[in-house]
Amino acid sequence: MSFLAKYIGQKVRRTEDPRLIQGIGHYVDDIKLADTLHVVILRSTHAHAKINSIDLEAAKSSPGVVAVYTGKDVEGRVGFVPCAAALPDLKVPKYPVLAQGKVIFVGQPVAAIVATDKYKARDAADLIDIDYDPLDVVTDPEAAVQADSSVIHEEFGTNIAFHHSAGTGDIEAAFKQADRIVSEKLYHQRLAPVALEPRGVLAHYLPGEQQMTLWSSTQIPHLMRTQVALMLGINENRLRVIAPEVGGGFGSKLNVYAEEALLGWISMQLKKPVKWIESRRENMTSTIHGRSQSGTVEMAVKNDGTLLGLKYQVIADMGAYLQLLTPAIPTLTGLMLSGCYKIPAISMQCTGVFTNRMSTDAYRGAGRPEATYLVERIMDCVALELKMDPVELRRKNFPKPEEFPFATATGLFYDSGDYEKSLARALEMSDYQKLRAEQSEARKQGRYLGIGVSTYVEICAMGPSIALPAGGWESATVRVEPTGKVTVMTGISPHGQGEETSFAQIVGDMLGVDMDDVLVIHGDTSIVQYGIGTFGSRGLAVGGAALACALDKVVAKARKLAAHILQTDESSLTFENGRFVGAPNDSSITIQEIAQAAHTAHNIPPDFEPGLVATHFFEPKNFTFPFGSHLRGRGRQGDRRGQGASIYRR
Amino acid sequence: MITGNFDYFAPSNVEEAIKLLNEYGDDCKIISGGHSLVPVLKLRLASPAVLIDIGRIKGLKGISFEGGTIVIGTNTTHAEIARSAELKKHCPLLVETAGQIGDQQVRNRGTIGGSLTHADPAADWPAAVLALDADIIVKGKGSVRTIKATDFFVDIMTSAVKSNEIVTEIRITKPAQPQAAAYLKVPQAASGFAVVGVAAQLTLKDGRCEKVAIGITGLGPKAYRASTSENALIGNTLDAATISAAAEKADTEAVDTMEDIHASGEFRRNLTRVYTKRAIMAAMSRA
Known part of the structure; x- marks a missing residue:
C-alpha cells in the first residue's frame, strides 16, 4: 500500500481539546444518574494499629445516611485487592477492601x-468512633529488614516480600579484573503521582438484568473488568467498565483499587447507583506512590574508563500491601541497569520489603528512571574518580551504531540507537567546550559553575506479552460504516495522550479519508474488544501498530471488492488517497463507495463477507528503546541558567 | 475535603458585618479571599457555625492616595497590589512583596487584610508592613482604632485584632525619596510561604542611611523589626563592611524560632542574617 502523509507528521489540532478546554467533557464526577447515593470512605489515621472496636450507631442514624459498612460486612463477600505481578517465592498479603481488625497504613479504608x-x-464520617490500639510503626524500608523491626504481616514472620536477582555476565571476575571500583549509596525518594483528576468510581448494578456498569478513572478498563468481576464473583461479561475522560494517570490509574470493587459491591447491596470521588487528601494517602528504593551501586572499571561490571544492591519499598504491579517495579530497574553503555557483567540483588505506608507501584517510568539515575550518577562518580571528562567516559562506553541490535547483560536487545549522535548534538547546542572554559575561569574567581550531563535510554512500548502479567499485545477494530465514515475501537485507554487525534491521523492517511470522518472509541468494555490499556509508552507504539494492521486488513478486503466491481485483478489496483486506481478501463472506486457496496451486498464476489470491518490483535516482538542526551550548565547565582540542551529520539 | 455545615452571611457594609460579628461571637469567622480559611475548613481543622463574607462590602477594596498617605483597602488582592503602577512608583516594596506571594492563583484571591489578620508566621506581608511602619485601621462596634504594625503581630496566628473587630484598611506614609527597598525571601518549595523573608526600606541622603526599617518574617512565631541591625545602619555610610556587620545582628530580636521540616531554628537564624545582608544590598543596588 502506498499513501501520502497528509496527516502523519503534520501539525494537526487535537480533536479532544475543544471539549476538554471548554469543560464540557465528561469525567466520572460529571456523570449523573438519578437516585445516586454517595460514598465517603473513612480511612485509617494510624500507620499500624489494631482496631478494638468501631461504633457506627451515631453515623447510621445521621441524617441522609443509608448504610455504613466495615470490614466485617465485606469479609468473604468481596475478594482481595489483586496483585498480578509474579516473582519466585513472592509473599502476597491478603488485602481486604475494608480493614479487618487491623490497619497497616495511613489512608487504609476502614468504613464506607x-x-x-x-x-x-462526610458529616456522618465524623460520627464514627474507632478505638485503635497503636502498634509499632516501620516506615523506613532499611529499618524494616532489621531483626528488631515490628512485623507488619504476622503470617509471614518477616517484612521481606521477596528476593530478586537479575543480570548476567561474570560479575565476580569483572570486579577482580577492575583497576578501580567506584561505589555510591543512592536513595530514590517516595513520590505521590497526583494526577490532576483524582480517582473516582460510579457503580450501577441492575438486579433485573444482573449487569453492572462501573465508571472509573482508570488506564486499564479491560484488565479492571476481569479483576473486579473476580473480586465480586460476577461473570466478567456482565460487568461493563467505562473509563470516561480521565484526567491523567501517570501509572497511578494502572491499577485495581479497593474502591472499585467496594463501590460495585455496595451498588449490588443497595440496588442503586453509588458514587465515590477521591479527595485530594485521599489521593495523596491512598493512591499508589512511586519510587522508594534505597541501594548501593558499584561500578568496576579499568583506568582507561572501560566499564567492566555493575552491581546494584537495593532495598525496594513495597508499602503495606501489594497492588497490581508493586513487586514488578524494581525488576524494571534491573532490566535497565546497562543504561546506554556496554557493561559486560551486571548483577542486581533486590530485596522487596513491606513498610507501614501506601503501596508503591507504577509511576512515570516505573523503575526505569531509578535505573537511569543510578547509572548516570555512578558514571559521574567514575569520571570524577578517573579525572576523566564525564562526556568522554560516556562516549567511550557507548555501543556503536553498527553494534545494534545490542544485547545487554540484563537480557534486553536494544533494537537500534546512535547515542553518539544525540550527545554530539547536545554538546553543540550547549557549546560544551565554551561552558567548560567558563567553568574553569569561574573556578579561578572562586565561583562554581555546575555542568550536568546525562545520556539515557528508555524501555518503551510495553511490550512483548511474555514481559507483562496480563499480556502485552494490543487490539484495534476498524469499521467502515455504510456512509464511509470510519469508526475505530482501540483497546488502549488514552487519558491525555491524544490518540483520538493520532489514530485519526493514521486512519486518515492509510484509508485516504478525512480525519473528521474518523471516530476513535476507547475505554468502554461493552463496545471495544478486549485490550490491555494505556501505560508504559505503549498507546501509539503497540495500539497504533494494531490499528495499522487492522487498516491493512480493511484495505485488503476493500481491494477484493474493488477488483470485483471494476472487473479487474486485485494486483492491477493501486490504493491511493482513498481510491482504488489502475483498472484497465481507467475506472476507479473510492473507499466510501466500496463501504456502501460492502453493506448493500448487491454486487459482491461469491466468497465475500458483507460489511467492511477488521480486527487485529498485535503482538510486539520487542520493546522500543528511545534515547536522548541532556546537558546543562548552572552557576550558584543562577548565571548560565537556561544554557542547556535536551535531545530526544523517540 | 468537604467543610462542615455553616451559615453564610454577605453583609453589604462594615457596620452590618460588625453587628453580625457581635451577634455570633466565637461561632463565626470572617472570610474574604478565603485563601487561608477555606483549606482549614475543608480539613475540618475548624468548623465555625457562621461565615461572614466581607468580600462583597464596597469601599474595602482598592489602592488610593490621601496626600502623603497610601491607603490600601483590606480586600485588595495581592495581585492588585503587585500590578499597581502607582505603588511601583511610590512604594515599590509593596509591589515586590505582593509579587512573591504564593502563585498567581493565590495572588488573585488572597487579600492583604486577610493575610495580616491571619498572622501566619511564614506570611510575606508582615515583613513589608513592618518595614513600612504601616498603620492598620480596625473597626469595631462604634469604634475605630489604629494599630501600629509593630504592635499588630502578637504571636503565632494571633494578631492584635479582637474577635469583634474588622481590619478595614492599611495606611502607609509615602516613603521619602530617594528610597531604597527590597523584599527577599527563601520560599518553601511547595507553597511559596517564606522560610525566612526580609523586607528592607531605606532612605538615603548623601550616601548615608538617613532612615531604615527592616521587617523579618518566618524566623520566629511572629514577624518583627530587626532594630539592632537598623541601629547599626542608621547615620552610617552603607559600605559592605557596615552592612555585613549590621546583618549579623538581624536575629537578635528573635527569642524563639520556628522549627519544622523546611528548616531548623539555627538554619533559619543563619538565613535571616544572610538574607538581611542581601536585602540591604539589593535595595542599595536599586537606589
Missing part, C-alpha cells in the same frame, strides 16, 4: 458511609 449526598456522608 453511604448517604443521599456526599455532604451528609
Whole structure:
C-alpha cells in the first residue's frame, strides 16, 4: 500500500481539546444518574494499629445516611485487592477492601458511609468512633529488614516480600579484573503521582438484568473488568467498565483499587447507583506512590574508563500491601541497569520489603528512571574518580551504531540507537567546550559553575506479552460504516495522550479519508474488544501498530471488492488517497463507495463477507528503546541558567 | 475535603458585618479571599457555625492616595497590589512583596487584610508592613482604632485584632525619596510561604542611611523589626563592611524560632542574617 502523509507528521489540532478546554467533557464526577447515593470512605489515621472496636450507631442514624459498612460486612463477600505481578517465592498479603481488625497504613479504608449526598456522608464520617490500639510503626524500608523491626504481616514472620536477582555476565571476575571500583549509596525518594483528576468510581448494578456498569478513572478498563468481576464473583461479561475522560494517570490509574470493587459491591447491596470521588487528601494517602528504593551501586572499571561490571544492591519499598504491579517495579530497574553503555557483567540483588505506608507501584517510568539515575550518577562518580571528562567516559562506553541490535547483560536487545549522535548534538547546542572554559575561569574567581550531563535510554512500548502479567499485545477494530465514515475501537485507554487525534491521523492517511470522518472509541468494555490499556509508552507504539494492521486488513478486503466491481485483478489496483486506481478501463472506486457496496451486498464476489470491518490483535516482538542526551550548565547565582540542551529520539 | 455545615452571611457594609460579628461571637469567622480559611475548613481543622463574607462590602477594596498617605483597602488582592503602577512608583516594596506571594492563583484571591489578620508566621506581608511602619485601621462596634504594625503581630496566628473587630484598611506614609527597598525571601518549595523573608526600606541622603526599617518574617512565631541591625545602619555610610556587620545582628530580636521540616531554628537564624545582608544590598543596588 502506498499513501501520502497528509496527516502523519503534520501539525494537526487535537480533536479532544475543544471539549476538554471548554469543560464540557465528561469525567466520572460529571456523570449523573438519578437516585445516586454517595460514598465517603473513612480511612485509617494510624500507620499500624489494631482496631478494638468501631461504633457506627451515631453515623447510621445521621441524617441522609443509608448504610455504613466495615470490614466485617465485606469479609468473604468481596475478594482481595489483586496483585498480578509474579516473582519466585513472592509473599502476597491478603488485602481486604475494608480493614479487618487491623490497619497497616495511613489512608487504609476502614468504613464506607453511604448517604443521599456526599455532604451528609462526610458529616456522618465524623460520627464514627474507632478505638485503635497503636502498634509499632516501620516506615523506613532499611529499618524494616532489621531483626528488631515490628512485623507488619504476622503470617509471614518477616517484612521481606521477596528476593530478586537479575543480570548476567561474570560479575565476580569483572570486579577482580577492575583497576578501580567506584561505589555510591543512592536513595530514590517516595513520590505521590497526583494526577490532576483524582480517582473516582460510579457503580450501577441492575438486579433485573444482573449487569453492572462501573465508571472509573482508570488506564486499564479491560484488565479492571476481569479483576473486579473476580473480586465480586460476577461473570466478567456482565460487568461493563467505562473509563470516561480521565484526567491523567501517570501509572497511578494502572491499577485495581479497593474502591472499585467496594463501590460495585455496595451498588449490588443497595440496588442503586453509588458514587465515590477521591479527595485530594485521599489521593495523596491512598493512591499508589512511586519510587522508594534505597541501594548501593558499584561500578568496576579499568583506568582507561572501560566499564567492566555493575552491581546494584537495593532495598525496594513495597508499602503495606501489594497492588497490581508493586513487586514488578524494581525488576524494571534491573532490566535497565546497562543504561546506554556496554557493561559486560551486571548483577542486581533486590530485596522487596513491606513498610507501614501506601503501596508503591507504577509511576512515570516505573523503575526505569531509578535505573537511569543510578547509572548516570555512578558514571559521574567514575569520571570524577578517573579525572576523566564525564562526556568522554560516556562516549567511550557507548555501543556503536553498527553494534545494534545490542544485547545487554540484563537480557534486553536494544533494537537500534546512535547515542553518539544525540550527545554530539547536545554538546553543540550547549557549546560544551565554551561552558567548560567558563567553568574553569569561574573556578579561578572562586565561583562554581555546575555542568550536568546525562545520556539515557528508555524501555518503551510495553511490550512483548511474555514481559507483562496480563499480556502485552494490543487490539484495534476498524469499521467502515455504510456512509464511509470510519469508526475505530482501540483497546488502549488514552487519558491525555491524544490518540483520538493520532489514530485519526493514521486512519486518515492509510484509508485516504478525512480525519473528521474518523471516530476513535476507547475505554468502554461493552463496545471495544478486549485490550490491555494505556501505560508504559505503549498507546501509539503497540495500539497504533494494531490499528495499522487492522487498516491493512480493511484495505485488503476493500481491494477484493474493488477488483470485483471494476472487473479487474486485485494486483492491477493501486490504493491511493482513498481510491482504488489502475483498472484497465481507467475506472476507479473510492473507499466510501466500496463501504456502501460492502453493506448493500448487491454486487459482491461469491466468497465475500458483507460489511467492511477488521480486527487485529498485535503482538510486539520487542520493546522500543528511545534515547536522548541532556546537558546543562548552572552557576550558584543562577548565571548560565537556561544554557542547556535536551535531545530526544523517540 | 468537604467543610462542615455553616451559615453564610454577605453583609453589604462594615457596620452590618460588625453587628453580625457581635451577634455570633466565637461561632463565626470572617472570610474574604478565603485563601487561608477555606483549606482549614475543608480539613475540618475548624468548623465555625457562621461565615461572614466581607468580600462583597464596597469601599474595602482598592489602592488610593490621601496626600502623603497610601491607603490600601483590606480586600485588595495581592495581585492588585503587585500590578499597581502607582505603588511601583511610590512604594515599590509593596509591589515586590505582593509579587512573591504564593502563585498567581493565590495572588488573585488572597487579600492583604486577610493575610495580616491571619498572622501566619511564614506570611510575606508582615515583613513589608513592618518595614513600612504601616498603620492598620480596625473597626469595631462604634469604634475605630489604629494599630501600629509593630504592635499588630502578637504571636503565632494571633494578631492584635479582637474577635469583634474588622481590619478595614492599611495606611502607609509615602516613603521619602530617594528610597531604597527590597523584599527577599527563601520560599518553601511547595507553597511559596517564606522560610525566612526580609523586607528592607531605606532612605538615603548623601550616601548615608538617613532612615531604615527592616521587617523579618518566618524566623520566629511572629514577624518583627530587626532594630539592632537598623541601629547599626542608621547615620552610617552603607559600605559592605557596615552592612555585613549590621546583618549579623538581624536575629537578635528573635527569642524563639520556628522549627519544622523546611528548616531548623539555627538554619533559619543563619538565613535571616544572610538574607538581611542581601536585602540591604539589593535595595542599595536599586537606589
